[in-house]
Amino acid sequence: MGLPRTLVNINGYADGEGYLGVISEFEQPKLALATEDWRGGGMIGSVKLDKGLEPMEATVTLGGHEKSLIRKFGTTSVEGVRLRLVAAYRADDGSAAQAVEIYIGGRFTEIDMGKDKPGDQTEHKYTAPLNYYRRVVDGRTEVEIDMIQGMFMVNGIDRHAEIMAILTG
Template sequence: MGSKSTLRTWTFFVKGIRIQGAHEYTPPELSIQVANLRGGAQDAPTPVDDGMEALTCQVKFWGIDTDMLAQLGCVTGQKSRFTAYEGYMSNGTALGTIEELEGFISKVTRDARSGESLSEVSVTVDIALNYYKQMLEGRSLIEIDTERFIRRINGVDQLSGLATKIRL
């Protein structure tokens, strides 16, 4: 069993430029679509991995950031790269993760403008992803590439057998 790790700090970048006002980041949810198959002699269905749900993440930042907002929509031939760095403490030792993300901003939601606390007005962006990779201290934990038929978990490509059969 591993030791407890506590997230202490994080930063978020778009195309190598730090988003200064970023104050909330929600990493992609990893969710498997489950199909239930039932044969004639089965009392209950057998769950089957039927691929993954769409990958999205969300970032919230104060004010306005033109570098971030310029990534709205899908531009032919271009894919935006985002990077999240996280610093953890584990038994007095600093550990770091790097999350590489590729996709485009699919939604921009601006906070309501009220009469008080205008300095805390934020913009929330949803990012539709076609690539996600999480590394811990140089070790690959998760890598999902929707266009190249790759789903690696702890270095094991769960789709390689199928990819070979269909000549990918």
Template sequence: MALVMGSKGLRVPVDFNVFIGGISQAGRVQSFKHPDIEFKTDDANLAGVLGEVSIPLDLKAMKCELVLKDVNRTLMGRLGKTDNTPLVIRAAARSLDDTVDSLKITINGRFNKLESGEWKPGEAATQKYAIDLDYYKYEDGGEVVYEIDKLNNVLIVDGTDLWQGMRAALGQ
């Protein structure tokens, strides 16, 4: 598990649960892989500037993965579709002083890939889903760390709306 550093010191996510449309998937999910958040940039060598600079444009595609030890009919039915039912991942992060904080991730997008793996006698089968995200929100203790809503042109990082000026310029 990843370590989370914050004002409260070192914290480690020790357990998590996934909710689909508010319904707990406890005991079914094996792992969740967070999306990479990466800006597209244009490298430019400009007059009057000492060397090449990267000009931020917008965000690259965000993808995440969900692995289940379950033949999950609900998720199988979402393959190839855009569904407005969010997936919520809630985690408990424990610090060295044994305090526990809540981490919450809300995602939405298209389930574009399913790997059903192999079925073998005496072994649990897995399903691995790849999800192309339109929406990603990461909250730590109720505070928004990231909120990315591609379809509504929203990019919030640690409470600052980085795309507010862009929306205003576009009349949105």
């Protein structure tokens, strides 16, 4: 019998500045293949053909007003904002906690500053379409995607290396 590993706590960093005690939520990007239906002659049904990756998007929510992040809005570079999220996951079965680091790169396309009311919590939500994503678990890179450089690593295997070798060879 096993128990699920659940998030115990999280911290975020942008340009070396930490947000411990300020970061309240991180919505991770959905990893999805872009596919297209194909049914050729003689087939009794369609199959999904791999057409690359779907766009990725992440959202980070911070309590309060963070001018350093607001100042990153409107950058002209698709790689304008680099964030590192550090999370601790643990199962209540006595096993060791697991370190998960997520590195993302993109630019903020939306900052939702929500509602402000004296005495109430204030949260700002930053949304970024991503061109870069890396997930490291206990020091080992599990997934790394670089949309611009054409890298798609999963479990140490670059699933796009053969194509890039043809293009750059």
